[in-house]
Amino acid sequence: MNAPEKKPQPRWARRKDARPEEIIAAALDLFVERGFAATRLDDVAARAGVSKGTLYLYFENKEDLFKAVVRGNVLPVLEHGEELVEQFSGSSADLVQQLVRGWWELTGSTKIAGIPKLIIAEAGNFPDLAKFYYDEVIQRALSMFRRVLARGTDAGEFRAVDADHLVHVALAPLVMLAVWRHSFACCEQEELQPERYLDAYLDMVLHSLSKPQAQEKKHVRKKS
Amino acid sequence: MNAPEKKPQPRWARRKDARPEEIIAAALDLFVERGFAATRLDDVAARAGVSKGTLYLYFENKEDLFKAVVRGNVLPVLEHGEELVEQFSGSSADLVQQLVRGWWELTGSTKIAGIPKLIIAEAGNFPDLAKFYYDEVIQRALSMFRRVLARGTDAGEFRAVDADHLVHVALAPLVMLAVWRHSFACCEQEELQPERYLDAYLDMVLHSLSKPQAQEKKHVRKKS
Amino acid sequence: MNAPEKKPQPRWARRKDARPEEIIAAALDLFVERGFAATRLDDVAARAGVSKGTLYLYFENKEDLFKAVVRGNVLPVLEHGEELVEQFSGSSADLVQQLVRGWWELTGSTKIAGIPKLIIAEAGNFPDLAKFYYDEVIQRALSMFRRVLARGTDAGEFRAVDADHLVHVALAPLVMLAVWRHSFACCEQEELQPERYLDAYLDMVLHSLSKPQAQEKKHVRKKS
Amino acid sequence: MNAPEKKPQPRWARRKDARPEEIIAAALDLFVERGFAATRLDDVAARAGVSKGTLYLYFENKEDLFKAVVRGNVLPVLEHGEELVEQFSGSSADLVQQLVRGWWELTGSTKIAGIPKLIIAEAGNFPDLAKFYYDEVIQRALSMFRRVLARGTDAGEFRAVDADHLVHVALAPLVMLAVWRHSFACCEQEELQPERYLDAYLDMVLHSLSKPQAQEKKHVRKKS
DNA sequence: TATGAATGAGGATTCATTCAT
DNA sequence: TATGAATGAATCCTCATTCAT
Numbered sequence: 001m002n003a004p005e006k007k008p009q010p011r012w013a014r015r016k017d018a019r020p021e022e023i024i025a026a027a028l029d030l031f032v033e034r035g036f037a038a039t040r041l042d043d044v045a046a047r048a049g050v051s052k053g054t055l056y057l058y059f060e061n062k063e064d065l066f067k068a069v070v071r072g073n074v075l076p077v078l079e080h081g082e083e084l085v086e087q088f089s090g091s092s093a094d095l096v097q098q099l100v101r102g103w104w105e106l107t108g109s110t111k112i113a114g115i116p117k118l119i120i121a122e123a124g125n126f127p128d129l130a131k132f133y134y135d136e137v138i139q140r141a142l143s144m145f146r147r148v149l150a151r152g153t154d155a156g157e158f159r160a161v162d163a164d165h166l167v168h169v170a171l172a173p174l175v176m177l178a179v180w181r182h183s184f185a186c187c188e189q190e191e192l193q194p195e196r197y198l199d200a201y202l203d204m205v206l207h208s209l210s211k212p213q214a215q216e217k218k219h220v221r222k223k224s
Numbered sequence: 225m226n227a228p229e230k231k232p233q234p235r236w237a238r239r240k241d242a243r244p245e246e247i248i249a250a251a252l253d254l255f256v257e258r259g260f261a262a263t264r265l266d267d268v269a270a271r272a273g274v275s276k277g278t279l280y281l282y283f284e285n286k287e288d289l290f291k292a293v294v295r296g297n298v299l300p301v302l303e304h305g306e307e308l309v310e311q312f313s314g315s316s317a318d319l320v321q322q323l324v325r326g327w328w329e330l331t332g333s334t335k336i337a338g339i340p341k342l343i344i345a346e347a348g349n350f351p352d353l354a355k356f357y358y359d360e361v362i363q364r365a366l367s368m369f370r371r372v373l374a375r376g377t378d379a380g381e382f383r384a385v386d387a388d389h390l391v392h393v394a395l396a397p398l399v400m401l402a403v404w405r406h407s408f409a410c411c412e413q414e415e416l417q418p419e420r421y422l423d424a425y426l427d428m429v430l431h432s433l434s435k436p437q438a439q440e441k442k443h444v445r446k447k448s
Numbered sequence: 449m450n451a452p453e454k455k456p457q458p459r460w461a462r463r464k465d466a467r468p469e470e471i472i473a474a475a476l477d478l479f480v481e482r483g484f485a486a487t488r489l490d491d492v493a494a495r496a497g498v499s500k501g502t503l504y505l506y507f508e509n510k511e512d513l514f515k516a517v518v519r520g521n522v523l524p525v526l527e528h529g530e531e532l533v534e535q536f537s538g539s540s541a542d543l544v545q546q547l548v549r550g551w552w553e554l555t556g557s558t559k560i561a562g563i564p565k566l567i568i569a570e571a572g573n574f575p576d577l578a579k580f581y582y583d584e585v586i587q588r589a590l591s592m593f594r595r596v597l598a599r600g601t602d603a604g605e606f607r608a609v610d611a612d613h614l615v616h617v618a619l620a621p622l623v624m625l626a627v628w629r630h631s632f633a634c635c636e637q638e639e640l641q642p643e644r645y646l647d648a649y650l651d652m653v654l655h656s657l658s659k660p661q662a663q664e665k666k667h668v669r670k671k672s
Numbered sequence: 673m674n675a676p677e678k679k680p681q682p683r684w685a686r687r688k689d690a691r692p693e694e695i696i697a698a699a700l701d702l703f704v705e706r707g708f709a710a711t712r713l714d715d716v717a718a719r720a721g722v723s724k725g726t727l728y729l730y731f732e733n734k735e736d737l738f739k740a741v742v743r744g745n746v747l748p749v750l751e752h753g754e755e756l757v758e759q760f761s762g763s764s765a766d767l768v769q770q771l772v773r774g775w776w777e778l779t780g781s782t783k784i785a786g787i788p789k790l791i792i793a794e795a796g797n798f799p800d801l802a803k804f805y806y807d808e809v810i811q812r813a814l815s816m817f818r819r820v821l822a823r824g825t826d827a828g829e830f831r832a833v834d835a836d837h838l839v840h841v842a843l844a845p846l847v848m849l850a851v852w853r854h855s856f857a858c859c860e861q862e863e864l865q866p867e868r869y870l871d872a873y874l875d876m877v878l879h880s881l882s883k884p885q886a887q888e889k890k891h892v893r894k895k896s
Numbered sequence: 897t898a899t900g901a902a903t904g905a906g907g908a909t910t911c912a913t914t915c916a917t
Numbered sequence: 918t919a920t921g922a923a924t925g926a927a928t929c930c931t932c933a934t935t936c937a938t
Contacts (some may be wrong), residue, residue, distance in 0.1 A: 019897095033348050037261030041933065051899045053935085062933065121345030123407035124257050134411040165424035168416060172400035173393045180392075183347035187358035192392060200389035208432035243922090264907065275924045277910080286908070467918095481796050485709030489912065499920045501914085510912065569793030571855035572705050582859040613872035616864060620848035621841045628840075631795035635806035640840060648837035656880035691901090712928065723903045728930070 020058045023048045027069045032114030032182055036066055036122050067129055070119065073112045078140050080106055085144055092152030093206050100202060113178035142167045158209040173201050244282045247272045251293045256338025256406055260290055260346050291353055297336045302364050304330055309368055316376030317430050324426060328418065337402035366391045382433040397425050468506045471496045475517045480562030480630055484514055484570050515577055518567065521560045526588050528554055533592055540600030541654050548650060561626035590615045606657040621649050692730045695720045699741050704786025704854055708738055708794050739801055745784045750812050752778055757816055764824030765878050772870060775846065785850035814839045830881040845873050
């Protein structure tokens with residue numbers, strides 16, 4: 001690995017493999033901010049610190065870059081959650097809370113949260129991308145939540161519900177929180193506080209799942 | 225085949241006053257389907273049955289048309305709901321149900337439901353439109369729901385909640401249902417059934433609001 | 449002429465023959481101000497107080513209107529001068545002065561003075577119009593001035609000059625005065641005073657025409 | 673016929689720095705010939721040997737190109753004259769002659785002479801450009817001529833005149849000569865001969881400036 | 897690899913002209 | 918005659934994509 005370097009001391013030794021990631025990061029910012037069509041590749045290149053031509057060394061075209069942005073920011077989202085579900089040993093209510101708070105920290109509060117807005121906006125124009133996202137993210141997220149519900153119900157912790165539909169309903173507020181921050185957040189007089197939004201969300205979801213006799217227990221633990 | 229008339233139709237048989245609505249309807253379809261940027265005014269004109277130039281008799285430019293589409297399809301949505309809240313005399317749970325089912329029939333199931341997706345996608349590019357929508361639709365919808373919560377709580381029907389945040393949370397699944405039908409619906413193996421989605425939604429919301437001792441009452445009435 | 453009027457008392461009984469003139473007057477204003485291409489027929493119609501369609505009752509198209517504007521404002525320009533030359537009995541220097549001052553009053557100071565600018569700008573695009581103007585205005589003006597020079601020279605009042613070229617030279621400042629008022633006048637800190645400009649002009653021209661021995665005579669009479 | 677190469681010429685063989693000048697030259701031709709509005713950028717591009725899009729690499733829009741055409745062809749005009757006035761040591765009459773003949777050779781007879789026509793035609797539509805031209809060209813030209821007059825008067829060579837207005841008057845025939853060649857020249861039966869026009873001009877101007885006692889001197893030197 | 901000048905198809909917009917009323 | 922809604926060809930301008938260097 002101590003090979004002879006061709007250019008003595010490039011100012012910041014940037015591994016060439018970093019380029020695509022830098023471009024994707026720049027593109028994510030701009031796509032999220034402006035949408036697919038309104039984002040100019042000039043701007044992406046400028047923000048990534050490369051020339052326009054360089055984009056085409058790594059991506060076939062704008063659509064390809066768009067898909068790379070989406071695909072490249074999709075995998076990390078679920079893996080943490082699925083692992084957690086797999087090995088969690090506490091109550092299902094606690095699992096739900098950890099999942100939600102973990103999602104917020106790892107994804108919801110980051111710029112990756114801009115992806116759903118993008119997908120929603122462009123699903124009509126890129127059906128294969130929508131399909132990909134539906135299969136790889138939405139379905140997996142729904143399944144995961146479905147498994148959590150089953151875990152709680154089986155343990156007698158949650159009441160019986162129409163799980164297939166409830167998972168859609170219950171995920172919606174999380175998606176909307178992510179979307180909100182990239183659409184209306186800037187219009188608000190007093191900004192929405194994500195933590196309290198999530199508190200209210202968990203309060204609602206867990207209350208609605210609790211069995212009548214389980215109601216004296218406190219469900220929501222405020223984030224310390 | 226009747227006669228060799230070149231132009232059997234009069235060049236403009238329709239009335240001037242009908243035109244803007246027809247154009248807005250056509251534009252709504254296409255904007256919802258493709259997004260703002262990907263919609264060509266040629267197509268809007270063709271779908272409205274007019275020529276390209278005619279659009280400019282009624283709208284200054286594409287952006288103006290876009291705003292007209294939003295503004296023109298947004299206000300009627302809330303009025304029905306606000307009236308209902310005003311004059312409703314039954315239980316607050318019933319009120320919630322009627323509001324939600326009414327929204328679905330009047331808006332959620334129509335093409336107007338495509339508007340939220342549009343706004344979400346273009347909020348960054350049209351901040352004033354986003355502000356307008358935030359002020360005229362979102363704020364009013366949140367207020368309305370907040371009033372319903374207060375009504376239920378004051379009557380001892382609902383338990384005490386963090387209303388300011390819960391309204392955001394509780395509206396999210398409705399918005400997402402509207403958005404869903406214009407984004408991922410076409411990717412699904414088995415289509416999401418809106419009625420059962422709404423059942424699950426109402427079940428969740430009303431369960432979570434009910435006071436412990438009120439639990440023997442049945443909350444959700446399946447749509448017959 | 450006391451015929452049964454269809455509409456009792458049209459507010460201002462406008463003879464229908466007045467229409468073309470009103471349109472031409474409106475068009476003159478706008479063509480002079482903005483040039484041919486930048487003048488919209490909407491604006492012409494609006495200024496003339498008629499609808500756009502009405503323009504086409506009187507003029508075949510925009511070019512035709514343009515030509516009518518030019519042709520309609522061309523004849524009055526020269527007739528007064530030619531008559532004056534014909535019947536003048538005073539000195540040729542006085543004739544020059546009267547011609548110039550008469551031109552200024554009848555034409556140079558009116559909006560008709562905008563025509564030369566128009567013609568100059570559009571000569572390349574409307575060669576037949578340029579030819580018409582050249583034949584009907586420029587040639588006649590040059591001839592007239594040539595005749596005045598001959599009159600003065602024959603009478604021993606003016607020295608011999610290259611009349612064919614001098615007439616071009618000598619008319620230039622008058623044309624430029626007309627053009628100036630429609631181009632740079634608005635840029636000036638202190639506006640050009642036409643009367644003093646014409647004084648300087650007459651002083652120059654008559655001085656240059658005077659014979660050496662005639663120099664003790666005063667040539668220029670300030671306008672009282 | 674040499675070989676079936678599709679594109680024998682490299683797509684862009686020329687240097688970046690040469691482009692703006694080439695475009696400006698092409699645009700000057702067309703603007704002068706047709707005016708601002710009637711010139712299509714397609715044609716400018718074609719004449720410059722570039723594509724439409726290339727224009728926008730160097731100029732923001734059509735107006736910007738127009739201004740560049742004017743500004744780029746305007747300043748060099750005056751510098752030569754101002755230098756000459758500064759260092760001239762002969763008679764002021766000779767200075768006038770050299771200035772005029774120099775102007776003719778360097779500017780009046782070139783395509784740059786089309787600029788005044790352009791400015792005149794478009795002053796109303798581009799007030800800032802008119803202002804620029806007024807300040808940078810007209811004012812400087814007037815000042816220069818005013819200085820020459822003062823030089824002649826101070827030396828006792830010229831008679832006293834109303835210099836402020838005479839300069840306007842005296843420059844007019846030169847401007848008109850430039851304009852003429854781009855408007856009516858093509859209408860003439862026998863073309864105006866610029867040299868003889870300038871002879872007549874100088875004869876007139878210098879005659880009109882000469883003091884009575886200075887008249888035995890010959891003023892005008894025919895161009896050999 | 898990396899660049900960025902050049903391209904040109906595509907789309908928004910304008911406005912002279914038409915024609916049913 | 919007079920209107921003005923409708924038309925659509927014409928043109929400016931954008932920006933994804935290419936390719937010689």
